[in-house]
Amino acid sequence: MRSTTTRLRTGPPIWWTALLSVILLVLSACAGSGDTDETSDSTEAPTTTAATSSTDSTPPAEEAPEEPADTEIVIAKERLSNEALDPLMSTSGGKEYMRLVFDPLIGMNREGTESSKETGIARDWIVNEDGTQVTFMLREGITFSNGDEVTSADVAFTWERMNNPEALMPNAGFITESIASVETPDPYTVVVNLTGPVAFQFIQNVSIISSGTESLIVPKNYIEEVGVEAFGANPIGSGPYVLTSRQTGQEMVFDSRGEDHFAYGVPAFERVTLRIVPELTSRVSQLLTGEFDVIEIDRSALSQVEGDFVVKEAQMADTLFVGSASPTVSEGSPLANPSFREALSLAIDREGILEALLLGFGKTHGNLNALAVPGIEELPADAYDLAAAESALAESGVDTSTLNLTFHVWDYRGWNTAEIGQVIQQSWDSIGITTNLLHRDYSTVRGEWVARELPSDSIVLFVLPGSPFPSGSMAALIPCEGPLTIACDPALDAAAATATAATTEDAWYSALNEIERLSHDMRVHMTVVEAGPLVALAPNIADAYFPGQSYADINIPSLVFGS
Amino acid sequence: MIRHFSIRVGQALLALLVVLLLVFLSSRATGSPLDLLLGPQATQADYARLERELGLDQPIHVQFGRYAVGLASGDMGKSLRTREPVASMIASTAPASIVLGTASLAVAALLAVPLGVFAASHRGQLVDRATTALSVFWMSMAPFWFGIVLIAVFAVRLRWFPAGGNAGIRSIVLPGLTLALFATGGLTRLIRTSMLEALGSEYVRLARSTGASERRVLWRHALRNALLPAVNYLGILFALVITVNAVVEAVFDWPGLGRMVYNAILSRDFPVVQGLVLLAATIAIGVNLLVDVVMLGIDPRTRRG
Numbered sequence: 042m043r044s045t046t047t048r049l050r051t052g053p054p055i056w057w058t059a060l061l062s063v064i065l066l067v068l069s070a071c072a073g074s075g076d077t078d079e080t081s082d083s084t085e086a087p088t089t090t091a092a093t094s095s096t097d098s099t100p101p102a103e104e105a106p107e108e109p110a111d112t113e114i115v116i117a118k119e120r121l122s123n124e125a126l127d128p129l130m131s132t133s134g135g136k137e138y139m140r141l142v143f144d145p146l147i148g149m150n151r152e153g154t155e156s157s158k159e160t161g162i163a164r165d166w167i168v169n170e171d172g173t174q175v176t177f178m179l180r181e182g183i184t185f186s187n188g189d190e191v192t193s194a195d196v197a198f199t200w201e202r203m204n205n206p207e208a209l210m211p212n213a214g215f216i217t218e219s220i221a222s223v224e225t226p227d228p229y230t231v232v233v234n235l236t237g238p239v240a241f242q243f244i245q246n247v248s249i250i251s252s253g254t255e256s257l258i259v260p261k262n263y264i265e266e267v268g269v270e271a272f273g274a275n276p277i278g279s280g281p282y283v284l285t286s287r288q289t290g291q292e293m294v295f296d297s298r299g300e301d302h303f304a305y306g307v308p309a310f311e312r313v314t315l316r317i318v319p320e321l322t323s324r325v326s327q328l329l330t331g332e333f334d335v336i337e338i339d340r341s342a343l344s345q346v347e348g349d350f351v352v353k354e355a356q357m358a359d360t361l362f363v364g365s366a367s368p369t370v371s372e373g374s375p376l377a378n379p380s381f382r383e384a385l386s387l388a389i390d391r392e393g394i395l396e397a398l399l400l401g402f403g404k405t406h407g408n409l410n411a412l413a414v415p416g417i418e419e420l421p422a423d424a425y426d427l428a429a430a431e432s433a434l435a436e437s438g439v440d441t442s443t444l445n446l447t448f449h450v451w452d453y454r455g456w457n458t459a460e461i462g463q464v465i466q467q468s469w470d471s472i473g474i475t476t477n478l479l480h481r482d483y484s485t486v487r488g489e490w491v492a493r494e495l496p497s498d499s500i501v502l503f504v505l506p507g508s509p510f511p512s513g514s515m516a517a518l519i520p521c522e523g524p525l526t527i528a529c530d531p532a533l534d535a536a537a538a539t540a541t542a543a544t545t546e547d548a549w550y551s552a553l554n555e556i557e558r559l560s561h562d563m564r565v566h567m568t569v570v571e572a573g574p575l576v577a578l579a580p581n582i583a584d585a586y587f588p589g590q591s592y593a594d595i596n597i598p599s600l601v602f603g604s
Numbered sequence: 605m606i607r608h609f610s611i612r613v614g615q616a617l618l619a620l621l622v623v624l625l626l627v628f629l630s631s632r633a634t635g636s637p638l639d640l641l642l643g644p645q646a647t648q649a650d651y652a653r654l655e656r657e658l659g660l661d662q663p664i665h666v667q668f669g670r671y672a673v674g675l676a677s678g679d680m681g682k683s684l685r686t687r688e689p690v691a692s693m694i695a696s697t698a699p700a701s702i703v704l705g706t707a708s709l710a711v712a713a714l715l716a717v718p719l720g721v722f723a724a725s726h727r728g729q730l731v732d733r734a735t736t737a738l739s740v741f742w743m744s745m746a747p748f749w750f751g752i753v754l755i756a757v758f759a760v761r762l763r764w765f766p767a768g769g770n771a772g773i774r775s776i777v778l779p780g781l782t783l784a785l786f787a788t789g790g791l792t793r794l795i796r797t798s799m800l801e802a803l804g805s806e807y808v809r810l811a812r813s814t815g816a817s818e819r820r821v822l823w824r825h826a827l828r829n830a831l832l833p834a835v836n837y838l839g840i841l842f843a844l845v846i847t848v849n850a851v852v853e854a855v856f857d858w859p860g861l862g863r864m865v866y867n868a869i870l871s872r873d874f875p876v877v878q879g880l881v882l883l884a885a886t887i888a889i890g891v892n893l894l895v896d897v898v899m900l901g902i903d904p905r906t907r908r909g
Contacts, residue, residue, distance in 0.1 A: 120870065123685040130687060207657055211650045273687075289686050289693050290867045291859040318768070319867060320854040326755045326767035327857065484635035 113312040114582065117324045117336040118595060119455070121317055124289055127273035128199075128254035129208050136254045137597045138315050141295045143278035145249035145256035146177065146196060148304060153589020153596045154356055154413055155509065156248050160304035162191055162258055162279070163231075172238035172544040179229040185260045186277045186298055193225035198261035200233075211513075212246045212255050219243050238544045242512070251510035281308045281601065292316045306603035309585065313601060328577060335586070337595065338577040339455050340400050351583035354402050357413040357507035358573030361456065362566045363389065363465065364518075364527035366449075366490055366499040374498050375444065380437035382564040385500075386423040387430035388468045395570050398460055403572030407561050409518075411507035411571055416550035420561045422568060431472050441473045447496045448476040451483040453504040455574060462502050465569070476500065491524045501527070507573065511553075515540060519556055528565045612896050616889045623885040624675075627878050628668055636660070637684050637872035658684055671878070680882075681875035683868075690879040694861065698846070700770055701853070701860030705845035707776055708783035709838060715788045716834075720795025721822055724803060724830075735792060742789030751782045751855040768857030779856040783849070787841055794837055798830035805829075832895075839891030847884035 121138075125131045128139055148160025158165060163177040183191040200220060203213040219239050224232040235243060249256040258279065264272045276284060281302040282295035295313045302308065316333070318324045324336040325345050343352060363385065365376040375381045391405040406412060407420035434441070450462035459480050466478050489495045503525075505514055519537040521529040536559055540552035560566050576595055578586055589596035638651055638660070655661045659670070671681060680690035723735035758778060759767035766775050802808060803826050811825045812818075846861060850869075853862035861880055868876035 120867065121685075122871070125686065206653075209654060209657065214649055214653070288696065288859060289683070289688055290697070290864050316769075316857075317867070318857050319863070319870060320857065322752055322755070323768045323855055323857040326760055327769070329760050330763065330767045332766060332769065482635050484638070488636070 112310050113314060114310045114334045114600060115314045115316060115332065116595060116597060116600075117316045117318045117327065117333045119317075119319055119321070119324070119337050123209075124287075124293075124317075125209070125273065126276045126284065126287070127269065128257040128259060129202055129205065129210060129213075129269075130273060131210055131254040136249065136252075136257070137595060138293060138295070139254055139257055139278075140249065140280060140598045141282040141313060141601070142276055142280045142284055143254075143257035143259065144183065144191075144280050144304065145247075146199075146258055147244065147248035147250075147256060149248070149250040151599050151602055152356065152587040153250070153599060155415060156250050161249070161256075162196070166244065168240045168244070172240040173235045175233045175235070175240050175243060177231040177233070179231065180303060181229055183279050183303060185263065185279050186283045187260070187263055189260055189262055190228075191258060191260075191279050192228040193231045194228070195258055195261045196231045197223045197225055198264075199258050202259070202264075203255070210253055210255050212252055216243070216246055216255060219246075241543060241545055241549060245510045245512070251508065281305045282313060285312075290317060305598070305601055308601045309603045310601055313597065315597070325577075328579075331579075334579045334582055335595065335600070336577050337455075338575050340398075340402065340457070340575065343400060343575070346577045349580075350577045351580055352402075352575055352577050353583070353586060353588045354575055355507065355573030355588045357411045357509060357589065358403065358571050359454075359456070359507055360409060360411055360505045360568055360571045361458070361461065362409060362503055362505065362568040364501055364503055364566050366495050366501055367521070367526045367529045368490075368493045369495050369497050369499040370529070371497065375437070375439040375446070376498055376500070378437045378439060379564065380433045381439050382567070383423075384430045384434040384437060384472065385469065385474065386564050386567040387426050387433060388472050388474070389423070389465055389567065389569060390425040390468060391422055391569055392425065394461055394464055395572075398457060398464065399570060399572050402575060403570045405568075405570055407568055408557055408571075409505065409560055409566045409568065410511050410514075410553070410557065413507065414509055414511065414553070416554070417557065418554050420557060427468075427472060434472055434474065441475070444475055444498075446474070446476040446498045446500055448478045448500045448502070449486050449495070450478065450480050450502045451486050453483060456504050456572075458502055458504065461569065465502070487525070502569075503527070507571075510549075512540065512549075515553065515556060519560070528560065528563075530559070530563065530565070533559050533563075533565065609897060612893055616893050619889055620882070620885055624672070624878070624882055625668070627881040628671065628874075629664075631869075631872070631874045631877045632664070634869075634872055637874065671875075675882075680879040683876050684873045685871055690875050693864065693876065694879060694883060697859065697861050697864050700858065701846040701849065701862060704776060704779055704783065704853075704858060704860060705842055705849070708780040709787055709842055709845065711780065711784040712787035712791055713834075713838065715784070716791035716795055717827070717831075719788070719792045720830075720834075721799055721827060723792070723796045724799030725818070725822055727800065732796075735796070739789040739792040739796075742785045743793070744789075745786065747782050747786050748851045748855050750785070751779065751852055754778045754782060755855070768855075770859050775858075779852050779858050782852050782856075783845060787845075790841075791834060791837065795830060795834050798833050799826055802826040802830045836892070836895045839895065840888050843884050843887035843891060847880055847887065 121135065123131060123135060125135060126139070126142075128135075128143060131139065145161050146163050147166070148157050149155060150157045150160070162179055162183060164180045165178045167176045168174070177196065179191065179193060179196070185191060200216060200223060202208070203210070203217045219235050219237075219242070221234045221236045224234070226232065233243070245251040247256050259272075260277060263277055281300070282297055285294045285296045287293040293315045295315070297308045297311045299311075300307070318327070318336075321339055321342055324333065325338065325342050327333040328336045328346065328350065338346065338352065346352065370376045395401065395403050395405055404412070405422050407422040408417060410417060412419055448462060448466055450458045452458060462478055462480070466476050469476060486495070486501070505511075505518075508514065515537060517523045517525045518527050520526060520534050533556065536552055536555040540549055540556065543549035543552055573588070576586070576588060582600065585600055585602070587596055587599040589599065638654055652661075659667060662670075674681060678691065680694070682689055683693060686693075719735050719739075723732045726732045755767050755778065758764045765778050769775055799822075808821060808826050811821050816825070847865070849860065849862035850866040851862070852858065853860045854866050857863075861883075865877060865880040867873070868880070
């Protein structure tokens with residue numbers, strides 16, 4: 042019989058304990074004090090170091106390490122709308138990383154705010170008298186990364202392939218429909234004969250500042266040799282970088298060609314890594330540890346980075362405005378009453394929203410489009426005045442007890458529209474205007490709007506992306522028959538038609554200002570704030586960065602300009 | 605036995621079909637991906653063209669039929685965003701998830717087995733109660749919260765490990781630990797329960813009566829039988845961890861299938877979501893089927909089930 046004092050041995054076998062001990066030892070060996078980016082265990086990933094300056098791509102001789110140090114910048118975006126590497130297959134966005142590999146026909150300045158003759162393949166262009174022909178003069182000596190020179194044949198080919206029914210770039214249709222014929226009298230001259238006096242619009246659509254990827258020039262010989270699919274998998278262009286590797290949904294790695302590029306000079310970084318990191322906390326954490334140099338950041342996370350990092354906002358930002366979905370507004374509707382609309386506008390605390398909900402990043406004004414749009418005349422916003430709002434409401438004669446207004450809000454690119462919508466709704470409620478706040482996804486609202494199935498008397502809180510040439514959005518929002526129209530007024534229809542028919546830049550921007558003034562005075566749009574997406578940068582590269590347009594999110598090329 | 609196996613296979617295929625139909629319909633119920641692809645400045649013509657190109661203009665039953673036919677020949681469709689074949693996207697991304705899943709579940713098993721055995725052998729005592737409490741805590745703990753805490757302490761504050769990404773063995777520690785502890789909780793409870801059942805069985809009493817040491821009784825006799833449900837559970841857990849482990853992979857920026865499905869859901873990339881959910885279901889059902897087959901072979905009692 043076993044003694045009751047005998048201790049029962051029930052612990053795990055010794056081999057088990059030994060295995061667990063080994064694992065714990067390995068884990069503790071992996072941990073270590075000091076910077077996590079001092080060394081990398083991966084033989085594939087290069088050492089990550091932030092550049093000292095965009096104008097100084099080589100370290101001073103006295104600080105040079107034993108082995109040559111690679112300079113790399115790691116940029117983290119929340120997402121990419123689509124990750125095509127072939128400009129033809131890019132639906133929207135994409136141009137910021139594609140500009141590392143391809144050059145546009147018409148470039149833009151480093152700041153990302155206007156076209157430039159210094160950074161495009163076309164060094165100049167001439168428009169004939171009636172706007173039916175454009176002649177582009179190309180730079181000589183620009184080469185694709187396979188050594189082929191960029192010629193007029195490549196430009197013509199770039200446009201010709203837009204006829205492909207599988208083309209996904211949004212403005213491909215306009216470009217192909219505008220072109221009657223293309224002549225290439227010599228390797229550095231392209232003559233475009235247009236179907237009508239649309240030279241101004243055509244130039245805007247082949248300019249990188251206004252377009253998506255339509256402006257990017259691709260290699261004719263290479264694509265004809267390897268085929269479209271192979272090109273899409275391994276693109277080559279004339280840009281300062283080549284795509285080295287990519288993992289869909291995770292990252293793209295671009296390595297410098299090491300050449301003196303005509304627009305960028307010798308690029309500031311030998312490697313640009315673009316990471317896709319949807320989770321905000323992960324982006325912020327990796328910025329704090331130095332694993333990332335640039336990240337997209339929401340306002341909610343600013344407190345974690347302030348002081349140690351620099352935050353910049355897009356120069357051509359989004360405008361957030363209140364408007365009515367005009368197909369839902371009948372003649373007797375309160376939304377058709379000018380005094381009622383005045384009451385709505387006066388009751389919006391724009392400055393309060395800017396300070397409290399957008400943490401001061403943004404501006405208030407009365408324009409429909411961003412103030413950075415060239416030639417736009419700034420219009421004043423209504424001052425927040427509840428007493429005046431109540432007076433206007435009384436003057437309107439609207440019986441607030443019978444109101445049945447629906448206030449539609451939807452999420453868009455990091456905007457806290459639900460919060461802002463609630464604040465606006467409460468303001469209106471305080472003067473007796475009750476609304477039914479409906480927070481849904483944009484796809485659903487858009488579908489109902491286009492199909493004219495939104496509820497009667499619908500108000501919308503709309504985010505309009507900043508663009509230097511907002512022809513598409515004006516065509517959608519302003520004409521009575523526009524798919525997302527917020528207006529139905531003969532004067533506005535006439536102004537919109539004038540803009541569409543404009544054959545010169547001056548005429549177009551004059552028409553835009555007319556649209557702005559009419560819409561502002563009639564309170565067709567009631568702008569709340571203008572604000573853009575934010576980018577947080579490591580201090581030593583912040584000066585090199587120019588935020589550019591909101592729609593481009595991160596103006597990556599501005600970072601790579603070298604000496 | 606063959607008839608039994610055939611029935612099991614038929615049931616598995618039916619389950620897969622139901623999963624396929626459910627995920628096909630539910631992913632489309634979230635809305636159209638076109639707005640996310642095109643942006644607000646696109647025209648109606650752009651929408652129509654893209655809809656045609658992506659095949660989304662077809663009736664839903666036509667879309668499903670085409671997808672099912674393609675699936676039968678191994679074609680999981682193409683990503684709406686990148687136009688890349690879903691199968692190759694999964695193939696290139698799977699290794700990262702397999703590495704993380706395998707490592708974390710291996711650690712979970714190494715922790716859970718001795719804990720479960722210990723708890724069962726000290727039933728009702730302090731160590732049993734402590735183990736149970738710890739298991740419940742680990743099971744209840746939100747992985748995303750725990751992951752963020754680990755990042756804040758060990759990456760940002762102490763700089764012992766990277767905050768995210770996959771750049772070497774150190775990168776796997778924090779996400780692996782998060783997953784391992786979460787899995788350890790449930791596994792420990794399962795092993796403890798199975799052990800208690802095994803310890804009360806006749807063959808264990810027989811082993812004790814023949815003079816076998818308590819250690820031998822626990823580790824040689826009882827644990828062998830107690831591990832069977834744990835193996836089944838680990839198999840299903842493995843399927844989930846490597847395919848739809850979106851939370852941990854998103855928090856740690858781990859480039860695996862979980863993050864892929866997270867991105868796909870956000871951008872309404874239906875084919876990718878469908879492919880990954882189907883993969884997860886296939887693995888889970890496959891593991892169950894395999895265990896059933898093994899059981900059929902080794903335990904005559906199951907053949908009568």
